Amino acid sequence: DIVMTQTPLFLSVSPGQSASISCKSSQSLLHSNGKTYLYWYLQKPGQSPQLLIYEVSSRFSGVPDRFSGSGSGTDFTLKISRVEADDVGVYYCMQGVHLLTFGGGTKVEIK
Amino acid sequence: QVTLKESGPVLVKPTETLTLTCTVSGFSLSIPRMGVSWIRQPPGKALEWLAHIFSNDEKTYSTSLKTRLTISKDTSNRQVILTMTNMDPVDTATYYCARIGSSPPFDYWGQGTLVTVSS
Secondary structure, eight states: OOEEEEEEEEEEEEEEEEEEEEESSSSSSSSSSBBOOEEEEOOOTTTTOOEEEEETEEEEETTTTTTTEETTEEEEEEEEEEGGGGGEEEEEEOSSSOOOOOOOOOOEEEE | OOEEEEEOSSETTTTOEEEEEEEEESSSSSSSSSSSEEEEEOSOOOOOOEEEEETOOOOOOOTTTTTTEEEEGGGGEEEEEEEEEEEOGGGEEEEEEEEEEESSSSSBBOOOEEEEEOO
């Protein structure tokens, strides 16, 4: 199975600053159809997870453009620009090229 | 409006079989490539995908849990059912169902249901 490793485990960010989360997969997430199946989800405190980014860099409907995804192959990054109080929670990456696997999560708090 | 809602027991005993139901609305389980997944989250821990089923009855299971899981659907009643056998305290978790298929996976989630395994 594909293992997803996120770093850091914890991030404390001042409002207005940027934050980056890394996600590495144990195998390439590039499918033979040319798509890369890497997703990002945010689980706000006490809530179900919500989809932020799909296929590495496409923002889901309603997601602010402060959220951006990048990467290829096995290395991926989620960047949050101009962090706001509402961005707190745990961020998960997930691969979908072979079965489905989540990363361990990165908890983001506001200083 | 798309919604999913999980239901099932809040408490099960070790060795028992857990049966959870996900009732969906706002979309049909008969639409090609539409499906529902089950995902769980032990308290304070990460998400773990368990299984999914598509409209054509294609089923896929987590490698580590496939011997214990069975997923099925009742299209007319808009329900997806997950059974997990031989429950253990380590299976204590919030169990979520989420939509998968024609959109990016897990675009809609249920609220989750906490299942505790204890004697």
